[in-house]
Amino acid sequence: MMMAQVHRIADLSAILGRIATALTDAVVVDQRLVLRAFKSWGRLLDSSGRAAGVVPVNPWAAVADA
Numbered sequence: 001m002m003m004a005q006v007h008r009i010a011d012l013s014a015i016l017g018r019i020a021t022a023l024t025d026a027v028v029v030d031q032r033l034v035l036r037a038f039k040s041w042g043r044l045l046d047s048s049g050r051a052a053g054v055v056p057v058n059p060w061a062a063v064a065d066a
Helices: 011-022 061-065
Strands: 043-045 051-054
Touching: none
Parallel strands: none
Antiparallel strands: 043 051
């Protein structure tokens, strides 16, 4: 899995091109585009989209709790 943040939708094709060039065995099987992320990279955003706080991200928390 890979996550990337871009300022313009046009930037996505450059990222996919770099992946295809650097990782010739890699295959993109799915793409998602989120236009307005309410929580991004562990940051809490205010109503104007500015960082207002931080929440540590632990991607393995659900596994540890199971």
